């Protein structure tokens with residue numbers, strides 16, 4: 001099968017506007033003087049995260065950390081496992097944590113990750129995703145901040161890839177499979 005770039009689903013302007021709104025909402029909810037550890041899940045979320053935190057107020061105590069994980073198991077497996085390729089640099093115990101993902105699809109990665117991070121006793125743990133492919137959910141995940149709900153179509157750009165390609169696109173586009 002070969003892949004071609006299709007139409008834009010979310011333009012860079014639409015994304016930027018929504019990212020600003022989300023950053024404002026997160027800053028208002030969290031409070032500026034309470035610290036917030038923003039945890040990006042590599043690789044895709046790095047693009048969204050860096051734009052998101054730069055829209056947060058300068059006087060807000062924001063820290064950034066990253067994890068690289070892969071999830072195994074499915075909704076019929078009793079306990080899911082997250083394999084950690086790269087862990088956080090700092091402890092999140094007693095901290096307010098915001099997990100940032102580019103996309104939630106089946107929900108397995110996030111639900112396993114939330115269990116794992118909650119086991120480290122943060123003061124609070126919230127989830128922020130840019131895209132929600134809600135039709136594909138296999139397990140329930142509480143998403144506190146969602147950029148856009150999108151249909152179950154293959155999309156790339158702004159961090160999302162097709163076999164490693166097209167993450168660098170400024171707009172999010174459909175992929176045409178031929």
Ligand code: PRP
Nearest residue numbers: 042043044102103104105106107108109
């Ligand atoms: C994507 C995304 C989530 C996961 C969502 O990561 O960033 O981590 O898939 O899917 P799920 O809800 O079905 O678990 P991917 O494995 O493509 O890694 P990448 O960010 O490095 O591209």
